[in-house]
Amino acid sequence: MNSAFSPQAYSDLLAALLARGYAVRDFATAQPDRADLILRHDVDVGPGYALPMAEAEAALGVSASYFVLTTSPLYNVGAADCRAALARLLQLGHRVDLHFDPAAYPADADRDAAAARECDWLQAITGQPVGMVSFHRPSPDLLNNPATLAGRPHAYQPRYFSAMGYCSDSRGGWHKGAPLQHAAVAAGTALQLLTHPIWWLGDGTPQAALERYLSDRIAGLDAALAANVTTHHPGRIAVTFKGEA
Ligand SMILES: [Zn+2]
Numbered sequence: 001m002n003s004a005f006s007p008q009a010y011s012d013l014l015a016a017l018l019a020r021g022y023a024v025r026d027f028a029t030a031q032p033d034r035a036d037l038i039l040r041h042d043v044d045v046g047p048g049y050a051l052p053m054a055e056a057e058a059a060l061g062v063s064a065s066y067f068v069l070t071t072s073p074l075y076n077v078g079a080a081d082c083r084a085a086l087a088r089l090l091q092l093g094h095r096v097d098l099h100f101d102p103a104a105y106p107a108d109a110d111r112d113a114a115a116a117r118e119c120d121w122l123q124a125i126t127g128q129p130v131g132m133v134s135f136h137r138p139s140p141d142l143l144n145n146p147a148t149l150a151g152r153p154h155a156y157q158p159r160y161f162s163a164m165g166y167c168s169d170s171r172g173g174w175h176k177g178a179p180l181q182h183a184a185v186a187a188g189t190a191l192q193l194l195t196h197p198i199w200w201l202g203d204g205t206p207q208a209a210l211e212r213y214l215s216d217r218i219a220g221l222d223a224a225l226a227a228n229v230t231t232h233h234p235g236r237i238a239v240t241f242k243g244e245a
Contacts, residue, residue: 005172006202007052010195014039014060016180021188024062026095027132027153032163036190039064040155041197042099042134045213046075047085050197058092067099067134067155070118074217077125086126096126100149101136115150155192164190172199172206211241 018024022037030036039057043050043066050066057064066089070077077086086096100115119130134155135142144158155161165184167177184191203209218239226234 005169005200007056007200008202010053010200011056011060013179014057014062017185017191017193018060018062020185022185022191024064026063026065027155027160030160030164030190030192032159032190034190035188036164038160038164038190038192040134040192040194041066042136042194043068044072044074044099044136044196045198047077047082047089049201049213051085051088053195053197053200054089054092054094057094063093063095065095065097065132067097067132068122069099069101069136070121071101071104077122083125090126090128095131096122096128097132097134098122098130098150098152099136100133100154102139102142103137112150115152119150119152155194160192164192166192166194168194169196169199170194172196172209214241215239 014024017037021035023035024039025031025036027038027040030038039062041050041053041064047066047068054064054066066086068077068086069075075082077083089096098115098119100118102111105111105114115133119133122130131152132155133149133152138156142154143156144161145154146157148154153160160166165182167174167179167182179185179191179193182191198209198213199206201209201212203212218237222234222237225232
């Protein structure tokens with residue numbers, strides 16, 4: 001259960017880390033042996049859902065790195081609603097970097113060239129340089145891999161993934177331990193905290209968050225279809241969810 005995952009809970013978590021002496025830094029300036037905190041968000045299901053966390057961070061005077069996909073089947077960074085969300089992230093003082101999905105390409109594709117094209121596209125949208133990459137669903141060979149991608153560092157390089165503490169909310173829970181119980185926090189050394197905004201809507205279980213997302217998307221697709229195809233009549237689709245077993 002992740003009923004505690006809400007924007008307020010995230011704000012409380014950050015406040016607790018700051019109270020322990022942590023300073024929020026970006027990937028470029030964080031030092032492994034200091035009480036430095038990197039706030040990373042992998043935006044897997046749409047930048048609009050990142051805004052409550054981004055606002056909570058700004059209210060605490062800290063900034064984060066939001067990694068967005070340009071190859072997602074779930075959202076389009078070129079669409080007006082996504083561009084508006086990215087602009088708001090930047091306006092709040094955050095960074096927008098590339099979340100790269102290797103599975104979007106054939107195994108023999110030139111990954112570096114593909115990532116460079118994605119960085120160019122993302123930079124064209126935001127008007128800001130992309131300085132960092134994170135991998136979406138990285139294969140084991142990418143973990144602790146020191147190689148750069150498109151000339152940029154990535155979040156699973158040894159400096160960020162093993163020299164620093166690493167804590168993630170993957171699948172909507174702290175399955176490998178909560179941040180405040182992390183060994184790096186006990187030692188007062190650097191921590192890379194990865195969160196996925198979809199889990200922090202405050203909707204209860206991860207499944208409830210996904211159902212809200214799916215309802216939102218279907219309503220949005222219905223409206224978009226009506227706006228683009230004159231023969232479509234919106235409001236005729238009803239969505240029901242079967243209860244979890
Ligand atoms: Zn991802």
